[in-house]
Amino acid sequence: MHPITLNINGEKHEVSVRPHWSLAYVIREKLGLTGTKTGCEMGTCGSCTVLLDGKPYFSCLRMAIDSGSYAITTIEGLDADGKLHPLQQAFIEEHGMQCGFCTPGMIIAAKALLDENPVPAELDIREAIGGHLCRCGTYMRIVKSIQKGARIARGN
């Protein structure tokens, strides 16, 4: 076991990990942050996406032990101040979900996109979630939600 400190959503968490433990496993099982989902644990679904220093990564493919030096953002960090992120608001209004299992990953990936490109074209959006699956097939409204989230974020 190796002691590490993870900086998640601005809070420091001390936790002991084994080298093969993924970041997804540790934040879910050891820290109880279950908003990050793990559908496949091999990089093929996108449900475990988190931000490290603002960039999206699959947390199932990251060693937890190597994640200490980053500012990690999970879905729980988006409304930490009690206010929904524009994307969250938009996903609610536009029905950007059915079962909701892919939703946190989609929103996190979309946040990374909007932070870099506040006025994304539809293709930019589809590419930003290109590695994400929605088995409920909600892509149409997920894309709409992200477009709307971008509009809310821009203030119109």
Add this chain to the structure above:
Amino acid sequence: MEYFNPGDLNEAYEILMKYGDAAIPVAGSTFFMGHREELFDEVDAVVNIKRLGLSYIRLEKGRLCIGATTTLAELHRTGLTAKGPFRIFAETVRELKIMEVRNAATIGGEVCIAGEVDMPTTLLAYDADIVIGSRNGTRTVSMSEFHKGYLKNALQTGEMVIEVQVPEPGRRTGGGFAKFERTAADLPIVNAAVRLTLGRGDRCSDARVAVGAATVSGIPQRADAAEKVLLDGTLDDERIRKAAAASNSIECVNDFRASAELRTLWVECAVEDAIRKALTHAGEEK
């Protein structure tokens, strides 16, 4: 299993040497973590190589030097490979539709896997060299000699890849990359990379055609026959098709993902597409 996070190359080399074949360098960890169940038993030491200062892209004496832990996203974004003579690298990355993997996966990881990945095919077409380091110093192996088979390569005990070097393409040279897959976010079923140089009268004065992912050998291969067709000719439609057809001598894998017959067809298509892209780019370069 032990974990090491060395802060410089020498420290890393010592650990790699000490644990020998039971040590595994880990860079982007996208492959390592995806296969952790199988690797768990075999590995005694996991060596994180991301703090060794190997993340860079720079031009040195006419060669593009890419540090082993440079990510695909960096290759896609950074000036030197995003446009200009080396933009084939960005174009290769563009075919990987998973942003999160681009952000994590490294060129060193791609090179070491060599199987169903894209970058090695491009590196082969660009006559890249792989710089290998160990406690005993560094050595350079050409891309064409580096791979021995799927997950097998020229690395010996205690060694790791530290850099990839690509000679600067000459004048009027262009590159093209093409990939065939089942869905957009798939691993490549077939890929091809082409580098063309135009000479006098727009005749092809140099050509490299490399094919990956589909090969029985499990590693990217040159399509010599296709190159021969291209060399010294004017690159009209007919010649391009002939060159593409000539690449069908590459022996393709047959499995449930795609039959060897389909892969052979796709090799032809990929080579054709890559030639056309390379030709366009070569025409644009002065």
Add this chain to the structure above:
Amino acid sequence: MGAETTVVGRSLPLIDAREKVTGRLKYAGDLPPLHRMHHAKVLRSPYAHARVVSIDTSKAEALPGVSAVLTHKDDITGRKKTCNTPWVDPSFNFRGPMISEEVCYVGDEVAVVSAVDEDTAKQALRLIEVEYEEMPAVFDLEQSMQTGAPQVHPWGPNALEPSLFQWGDIEAGFRESDHIIENRITLGNQQHAPLDRNACIAEWDGDCLSIWTSTQALFWIRDAVTDFFELSPNKVRVHSTPTGGSFGLWWGNNFMFLAIAVARKARRPVRLVLTRDEVQTTVKRRERPLIDARIGIKADGTMVSQSYRHIMDNGAYGNKFDPYQSVADIYTTPHGRAEFIGVATNLLPAGCMRGVGDLTLAYAIEQTVDMAAEKINMDPVEFRLKNHWRSGDICHTSQEVLFAKLLFNKEPQVALTSSGLEECIRKGAGKFGWKEKWKGWGTPSSVEGIKVRGVGVGISTHISGLAFFGFNGITIKVNPDGTMVLTTGIGRMGQGGDTTQAMVAAEVLGVELGDVNVVDGDSEVCGHTMVTFGSNGMHMVARATKAAAEDARRQILEFAARRLEANPDDLDIRDKRIFVKGSPDIGVTLKELMSSPIYEYLSPPEVIGRASRGVEFDKAGKMMICDYAEVEIDTRTAQMRVVKFVAYHDSGTIVNPAICENQVAGGYCQSLGMAMTEHLVFDEESGAILNPNFMDYKILGPLDMPDPEIYFEQVYDEDGPFGAKGIGEGVTCAVPVAISNAVYNAIGVRLHPPITPDKIMRALRQKSR
């Protein structure tokens, strides 16, 4: 027609949307650990059929941290040693003993370990020594039906008794026909492949059992567990969480029983979460069909006779022997025959998946119908308009008739209540531009260089639930401030059933959706509710919800009548206020009514509306589906893409348009996956699945297809609450055949899903030869 509505018909957000976008919604795998909880892992058979000759678990048991190891020697069998009542078996997936010494497919359970953490449990699995004696296995449907074939599992023959439906005089019908078209089809092995992974936590307290699991089948699981472990329902409490998708995967399954049994042995709570590989290869898949279709038509295109033999691969433990409901009823003919045979193979068990039966049979019928229309060179749209099923027509192949016969020895008739099929076909053709695109049989709609396009159409119907799934018991409790709590056992798999039930209640009670909380997923608290499948939520469960709301409304009006000194019949509720119909100024707000003491009792009123409703089966409300597809095939690369897709559906009144659009888009996406890329590949030698994960089981992503165009023909169904019918499953049914018919018209060759580039390449090569 229905009266004006204020809640029903609006795209109100899902009531759990906020929990979903914040990540706070807990699926079973997200539940916090219980005190002393251990983690389970399953050892699985590498053989398709074998006997466990010896199993040594001593080393695993000795490993520090291991709390229990369970094998067939524990002999946990329950009361039912054989599966003699398959359809009513709650798990659909009964296998005699929970762990048998005879393993029947690759992945079958051999042992379960519980340990302090997953790493230790995995390590313990590696320490178990098993000696197998291989037995002959059979993977092919037709081989399995032959005499002398290896017996797939220890009980019963491989092929179940056929269920047969006949009407008219089938042979006479074919004699009368001018043309007879015969066709044989099969499809790929589709996996439900929800993104979430199945999970179960079991905890025993003496002889009382609690489990937490993601499921759409709360009461089935309760009943299965009570039955299997011989417990009274008052000793079993099932908590069902929402599921991260389901599509039929999250019913009762053996893995829950394993968790329960190992928890009992370990004397502590145990959690079992399946890996992605396990979800893909050990729970369930769609039955693979082998269908022989025969259709007789007159020269003018009138369909006279139709006959189908639908064999379905049940895998090792599937039990399907029945026709689902009236799946062969898409066209009305005087003569018909439909036969269904479930056959076991030593492969992953198969069972219902979204669109079950209707998808497979519609595929066969709709392709054969196309061939028939081609025979007389009639436009496929015209052919369908001439022959399709109509409102009031008889459901000849109704499962309910089958059950009435089995249970009561009666043979009633079931009739279709409403149908907008004709409008769906007609208007869909308009939206799609069928007239402009249709160029004739096997003829591309357009050719551009190496790219050819083709168009296809497919129709289908699907049930809005089945009566015999049981009664629905619903309560609605009104709070002092006029908000309310709806209690229902409806499953939450992303179809938004909790939201739409609450919308129905809000509509009846004159409140807003936000005023209704829903309590679900607890077998102790909720009234029995049908397992949520067969698209029954809106058409059937909502009848009980509506009745419970009406009951609450009646009570409210009675209390208000006393207060307003009026007759309850003269009162109405709107916008949370009760008023006299003629003079709306006289009234009282719901909040005031519910919070003010009544003189006699010195207390405010308490209102609990309730209803327990079964559904009469003699009228079938079915959804109607017409899908149009245009595909483009690159003749150089043999790749295909969808260019345009129009879905025109009749699900009665659309209670929440956004939810319904998502359902249609999702069905399209999933079924397009089946049409193009999704197929579990079984190794021919070993029966093992070669693509047990998303790396190789290819689900379509956001870059792989265009959005569908979605339209609803809102035909008011007199039986459905506010005129609604079902939607969830039917949306998948006509997609694969619309695609496959379009492929035919593009390249002139009939291909069956998955229509891969490999198949297209071979077809193109064969044709050009």
